[in-house]
Amino acid sequence: LSRVLAKRTGSPSSCGYFLAGAVTVPLPGERACGNAWAIAQRDNRLQLILVDGLGHGDKANTAAEISRRCFAEHTFGAPRKMIEMMHECLRPTAGAALAIADINRETGRLTYAGVGNISGRLLLNGNCQGCISTPGVIGFRLPTVQEFVYPWADQSMLLMYTDGLLSSTNGAEVTCCHPSLAAAILYRDFKRGTDDVGVAVIKGLREIGG
Numbered sequence: 001l002s003r004v005l006a007k008r009t010g011s012p013s014s015c016g017y018f019l020a021g022a023v024t025v026p027l028p029g030e031r032a033c034g035n036a037w038a039i040a041q042r043d044n045r046l047q048l049i050l051v052d053g054l055g056h057g058d059k060a061n062t063a064a065e066i067s068r069r070c071f072a073e074h075t076f077g078a079p080r081k082m083i084e085m086m087h088e089c090l091r092p093t094a095g096a097a098l099a100i101a102d103i104n105r106e107t108g109r110l111t112y113a114g115v116g117n118i119s120g121r122l123l124l125n126g127n128c129q130g131c132i133s134t135p136g137v138i139g140f141r142l143p144t145v146q147e148f149v150y151p152w153a154d155q156s157m158l159l160m161y162t163d164g165l166l167s168s169t170n171g172a173e174v175t176c177c178h179p180s181l182a183a184a185i186l187y188r189d190f191k192r193g194t195d196d197v198g199v200a201v202i203k204g205l206r207e208i209g210g
Contacts, residue, residue: 017105017154018046021180022200023187027056034060035162035198038068040075044105047075050118050200051098052162054137060196063093063139079113080145083138090139098138099160103152103202110152113145121159121171122150128170154204164197166190179203
């Protein structure tokens with residue numbers, strides 16, 4: 001991880017009020033990864049998607065990439081509505097597990113919606129809260145999608161990961177790290193080794209200078 005720091009004046013730059021980092025790695029022996037992530041930032045707001053295409057290899061990668069394209073075309077919509085649109089886009093594929101986080105710094109709210117086994121953890125001041133996803137497969141069997149709202153502060157950290165990572169972690173080990181480094185450490189220490197891995201980390205900036 002390499003960073004160049006410069007003094008900033010006035011309002012935040014295009015990186016906004018958030019730091020983001022992620023790692024996606026295919027199953028050993030595969031060239032294509034079925035896990036993918038994407039973010040969109042606008043002023044006080046950030047949206048993050050993490051997707052796990054069913055299985056692994058090219059078919060899973062196709063589902064993941066279609067999800068990312070659909071996300072890019074509908075950023076900053078309501079997470080529930082975005083998932084419903086992605087369900088239609090993924091019908092020709094094997095399907096996917098997927099979760100969307102929508103963080104609004106101005107209102108201090110994190111809106112979360114997920115279908116399938118994407119894990120979400122929200123950490124703040126030593127406390128860890130799980131983010132709820134609904135069982136199902138996007139593109140195949142979509143349940144009634146629900147949105148859940150959690151408090152967000154500039155000291156918060158959001159961790160999202162696919163089932164290629166052991167569920168024994170809650171992210172407490174990496175709260176002091178830059179998100180890119182945090183995602184890499186969690187992959188190194190908690191990967192199962194039997195599936196694709198996707199880990200994404202978002203942190204709030206405590207002050208304008210980062």
